[in-house]
Amino acid sequence: MSSADSTLACNQKKNDDVESRVRAITDLLERALAQDPESFSVSTAMAVGSYDPQQLDQAKQAVYRKVIVRAWEDGQLTPDEQETARWIAEKLELPEGEYTAIELELAKKQFASALSRAMADGVLDADDQRRLQKISDTIGMPMSTFAGVFFQAEGEKFLRGMFLEAIADNHLMSEEWASLLSSADKLGISHQEFLQAIRFQAREFVEHVIVDAKADGVISPHEEETMVWLLQQLEMPSDFCQYAVGEMARLKSRVEGSPALEVMTISRDLRDRIWRKYNGRCGACGAGNYLEMVRIIPKAMGGGDDEANIQLLCRRCVGQTHA
Structure with missing residues (x-):
């Protein structure tokens, strides 16, 4: 084995060891939280054994991510579920910036999924808008504002998908074009942003x-x-x-x-x-x-x-x- 291959293998083993340790800490925190939520504390759960502070931070984030993922399983995050999640974030001693970043990340995924379903027929109707607004409400943003945040990362790809769907038959009817522009407008995407994306x-x-x-x-x-x-x-x-x-x-x-x-x-x-x-x-x-x-x-x-x-x-x- 060459020196480069040996170094690569060594680094991979270190990464695997870190991931394994983070999973173990995550499991430990989850068990302790499930056994006695009211008296749970990170320091008590981690009282036995040594741990790396950075790995602990990763594990706490992993626990909170699982909580939010489970809450979104039915396609919505209710106020009660959000209140419970924030209570858990407090128990995990997660800084606000960390738990809100996780919430935003997962809300974006829900928004993308709901938007894809809504645009399957090329039209964003009132029911679709209400569904998207509910998702936006979970992070306290108007739909158009959240759409702007979402489109910073995913927008061009999604708009291109909308356009390609409309021209799948190698035609672009004026009605289809009007529908595309209307949908982009409802999402807070300007005419020029749409043209730039496609x-x-x-x-x-x-x-x-x-x-x-x-x-x-x-x-x-x-x-x-x-x-x-x-x-x-x-x-x-x-x-x-x-x-x-x-x-x-x-x-x-x-x-x-x-x-x-x-x-x-x-x-x-x-x-x-x-x-x-x-x-x-x-x-x-x-x-x-x-x-x-x-x-x-x-x-x-x-x-x-x-x-x-x-x-x-x-x-x-x-x-x-x-x-």
Whole structure:
């Protein structure tokens, strides 16, 4: 065994020993608290044997965390349960900053779980708001304030999930967009914060719409209007907007007779599979924009429109491949 491996193994053993000792102290405190809650004290419970003060602090926090977790098992923390928990925190001699941090940590988990269930249908209704408010009440905050605290750590991930759920069918209806903005607003999340959170997914979504339109060779007035609406609502950067509008213009030119781009007679399902296969990235260089679906073997040489003969490439790699 090398010196580095030996040191690593030694450190791991020390960590395991510490964790084992903390668990033992936690068990000791829990038993003493259960046997005689009224006369319980940390000093009495720890009267026999020696212990590390830091390990004792970890054990006291572990005991309190278990108390709060049990209280939340039915999805709510009642005033009576909270009062009992605070009494236990006092018995454990936990500083206020430590027990409130534990309460906040576990309330965030409850908030995230309730919010995920509430947003399963993409709508935050009155019952959902009341449920979230009850969770916020446990730490004495308005729902919008607690949502702000929650979103500092988890917000972007959750908002992206909301957006991805709405575009799962590769469409974004105005009603879905309005619902997303309304839900964010109810949670105290500003319009700009929402757009910032989904900026990457929004750009990828627009890119997917463009690639899809270029692949089937059809651009209707409605699709063109939808693209303009998307760019406006998502407030994409000006250079990307110019690119998207330019691609729509190229497609219209092709539809009107330009041979610049070949039409592919492939279904939407197949286009979606190809997009997922390449994860929305150029198959040659990994770029995430200026993408097109192209045949590996050109149609003029007998190449078909089947999945094995179609790849996703950026404009630069298309030029290099088909030069």
